[in-house]
Amino acid sequence: xxxxxxxxxxxxxxxxxxxxxxxxxxxxxxxxxxxxxxxxxxxxxxxxxxxxxxxxxxxxxxxxxxxxxxxxxxxxxxxxxxxxxxxxxxxxxxxxxxxxxxxxxxxxxxxxxxxxxxxxxxxxxxxxxxxxxxxxxxxxxxxxxxxxxxxxxxxxxxxxxxxxxxxxxxxxxxxxxxxxxxxxxxxxxxxxxxxxxxxxxxxxxxxxxxxxxxxxxxxxxxxxxxxxxxxxxxxxxxxxxxxxxxxxxxxxxxxxxxxxxxxxxxxxxxxxxxxxxxxxxxxxxxxx
Numbered sequence: 001x002x003x004x005x006x007x008x009x010x011x012x013x014x015x016x017x018x019x020x021x022x023x024x025x026x027x028x029x030x031x032x033x034x035x036x037x038x039x040x041x042x043x044x045x046x047x048x049x050x051x052x053x054x055x056x057x058x059x060x061x062x063x064x065x066x067x068x069x070x071x072x073x074x075x076x077x078x079x080x081x082x083x084x085x086x087x088x089x090x091x092x093x094x095x096x097x098x099x100x101x102x103x104x105x106x107x108x109x110x111x112x113x114x115x116x117x118x119x120x121x122x123x124x125x126x127x128x129x130x131x132x133x134x135x136x137x138x139x140x141x142x143x144x145x146x147x148x149x150x151x152x153x154x155x156x157x158x159x160x161x162x163x164x165x166x167x168x169x170x171x172x173x174x175x176x177x178x179x180x181x182x183x184x185x186x187x188x189x190x191x192x193x194x195x196x197x198x199x200x201x202x203x204x205x206x207x208x209x210x211x212x213x214x215x216x217x218x219x220x221x222x223x224x225x226x227x228x229x230x231x232x233x234x235x236x237x238x239x240x241x242x243x244x245x246x247x248x249x250x251x252x253x254x255x256x257x258x259x260x261x262x263x264x265x266x267x268x269x270x271x272x273x274x275x276x277x278x279x280x281x282x283x284x285x286x287x288x
Contacts, residue, residue: 001030004054013057014093015102017114018065018074018198021058025073025091028056038077044284047088058093061102063153063164064114064199066121066172068096072284076192081275083192085184087284092176098169100162108154111161112253113199115150118168119246120202122146123210124181125174126224127217128288132178139174140227142167147228147245151252179288183209185280192279193272194264203255204262207243214239 004012004027012031014024029041032053041047050056058068067073073086106114122142125135145167152160186209187201214221218235225238230245232238247257256262259269280286 001027001034004028004031005034008053010054011057012054013059015059015061017060017062017110018067021060021065021067021093022073022075024058025056025067025093026075026086028054029086029091038075041086042084044087045089047086047090050090051094055094057095057097059097059099059102060165060169062106062110062114063103063161063168064117066118066168066175068093068098069169069172070176072176074188074198081193082279083188083198085188085284096169098165100165103165104158104161106161108156109254111154111164112150112255113197113203114168115146115153115164115199116203116206116249116253116255117199118142118164118171119146119150119249120183120187120199120206121168121175121180122171123206123224124183124285125171125178127213127220128175128178128181130178130288131220135174135178138170139178140224142171142174143224144227145170150249154253180285181209181213181288182280182286184285185283186276188283188285189276189280190259193276194259194268196259196262196264200255200262203246203250203253204257204259207246210239210243210246 012028014021032050060068071089071092073091076083122139126139145163149160149163153164183202183205186205187198190196190201191198222235222238225242230241232241
């Protein structure tokens, strides 16, 4: 932000994965409003009007966060051990350039983690409190494309990798309007303490979150399962097929099914549990 204030650009171009694009969004805020504080920025939908000095272009090189089309920027405060999602429609880039060729060099692990992040975006958007007739088709199309292409993309298939780059963008358009859920609230806060990759945390949490949420929106999870042609006659059977599909995806993508499998001890987790829970409750994603 200091360099921007010195150079005074009227166009900011961010290229890279979710973290570089999110960082550029935050720089943009403090370029335009040097006196604005991070403490003010973390208040949802409280960022002053941007574009007083510059417009913003985002070009993603990974297929997961969809920061190029969203109103969010996730910033980690390492001292406070908290990942904060800055949320404001001001932060939505003016132009997004979705070029799948940039995602072709992702290593398998990054392909897996970002892909599961995209799936979590789409699933959470479909059941979020603010879902609508406009967000639902985007979310469902993304879910369908991810099921068809993520494993092939992980295995290095070029066409599947292209499809995943489009799917993650659709998922981003869905959740930027419908918002997200507690998978993301918890993944942000677990990631802030333990530095677990965001997509990995979501992948581990997602089946448990679906199990917890189904009492409120089981019919919508069942609709997803039917659309994907998963096994089951009753809603409960269909939802179980959906969580089984997610766990099977994790296994195929070499993603552990629990945090302990990923190297976290129960003692470490329990020691931080109250801190994580309290901060997850305050997360911008919890309300939806």
